Amino acid sequence: MSAQDPAIAQDAPAPAPDHLRVLIVGSGPAGYTAAVYAARAMLKPRLVQGMQPGGQLTITTEVENWPGDASVQGPDLMVRMEAHARAMGAEIVTDTVTRLDLSARPFLAECDSGARMTADAVILATGAQARWLGLPSEQMFQGFGVSACATCDGFFYRGKQVIVVGGGNTAVEEALFLTNFASKVTLVHRRASLRAERIMQDRLFAHPKIDVIWNAEVVEITGDQSPLGVTGAVLRSTTDGTTSTIAADGVFVAIGHTPASELVRDQLDLREGGYVWVHPGSTRTSVPGVFAAGDLTDDVYRQAVTSAGMGCMAALDAEHYLSALDAARA
Ligand code: FAD
Ligand code: NAP
Secondary structure: OOOOOHHHHHHOOOOOOEEEEEEEEOOOHHHHHHHHHHHHOOOOOEEEOOOOOOHHHHHOOEEOOEOOEOOEEHHHHHHHHHHHHHHOOOEEEOOOEEEEEOOOOOEEEEEOOOOEEEEEEEEEOOOEEEOOOOOHHHHHOEOOOEEOOHHHHHHHHOOOEEEEEOOOHHHHHHHHHHOOOOOEEEEEOOOOOOOOOHHHHHHHHHOOOEEEEOOEEEEEEEEEEOOEEEEEEEEEEOOOOOEEEEEOOEEEEOOOEEEOOHHHOOOOOEOHHHOEOOOOOOOEOOOOOEEEOHHHOOOOOOOHHHHHHHHHHHHHHHHHHHHHHHHHHO
16 A cells, blocks of 8 residues: 555554644734743744734724824734734744643644644633624625725725714724715714724814714614615614614724634633633733733723733733743643
8 A cells, every 4th residue: 555545544643733832813913912922931822813914903994093104004014013923033924723622731733724732831822703783684785885884995985975883993994984985974873972093083083084973883784685785874873762874885893803702612711702711910821831911801992002002911920820820730
């Protein structure tokens, strides 16, 4: 029989998983910062990037609050963070962790590619994902007029009218960005005040292409079936319940994000909303040796710089944990 015989291949034992000191899951500001610190602590970290290498900042344009840069493009900043982590010696892998077993030591991770690895410590930095309104019509028109990413899809709305739903920084940023393409942008918000930063609100209110509809919820997205496309939205007043319709060619949903905690949902303590619980003032989770950083654990600040700060803390916490583990084993 040749070495390629399928029978032999089937019987061959699966290769032993690589063993790591530290596995970092996620490639946003938290993950890359953890990688820089862990690499400089000579822990030879491996970072698995996930489906969105660079994380949420790769879907935005100008970032004006990253210290040291008065203005930097989000994707450029993340390319620099990746290069920094590599330069310090971190191993960066383009793959997605599909299963984590935190019940045994060492911890076991399985990836989309079939790769398996064990690790003495795990830093979770899987961030957050866009939240949707949950309407059947929203789902029907997703990719055909409904989007959660103006940077990705804004270009398709040159000279057209769009709606942005939400009242946070993301919604205001998306609305402003869309004025580069659209003829008119209508921001629809369910309350009478925005939670976006003051400077962003001032820019929004001053923009001649932007209208704001207060105290209104989108209850249906209307459109054509053939070809599939959006024609507008039905709004319901949150003050008196009356409904109205507005015309639009696109609807951008910008109502926040949900923490990406599915991998560990049944294995770690979570807080309300699915955020990973950590010991106050640290990144230690309910399982010793597992650390969480960034938007995955933070429902308050949710900034690039705070995520990066928590990534730093996670690497330092992991380093202390591993030193204690080594001392106990000696
Ligand atoms: P994220 O950036 O969310 O990255 C999560 C990472 O985890 C991704 O790389 C993803 O691929 C990976 N991942 C997820 N699941 C897996 C898995 N199973 N296996 C492997 N990897 C996985 N903040 C600011 O400070 N300034 C701004 O100007 C600003 N602008 C923003 C604009 C927009 C449109 C958005 C959406 C957010 C903005 N934010 C801004 C917020 C900022 O982007 C986040 O706070 C920050 O990116 C969070 O970093 P993070 O590392 O926790 O996670
Ligand atoms: P966010 O601050 O949580 O705001 C979400 C907005 O969507 C809120 O206004 C909320 O309304 C509204 N909303 C939530 N669910 C809704 C629903 N079902 N229907 C209608 N409206 C709904 O989220 P975000 O704007 O994505 O920002 C996330 C984090 O990233 C924040 O910490 C933000 O500061 C940060 N960020 C920073 C920048 C920047 O610094 N330039 C840019 C983007 C994001 P209510 O107000 O009524 O709750």
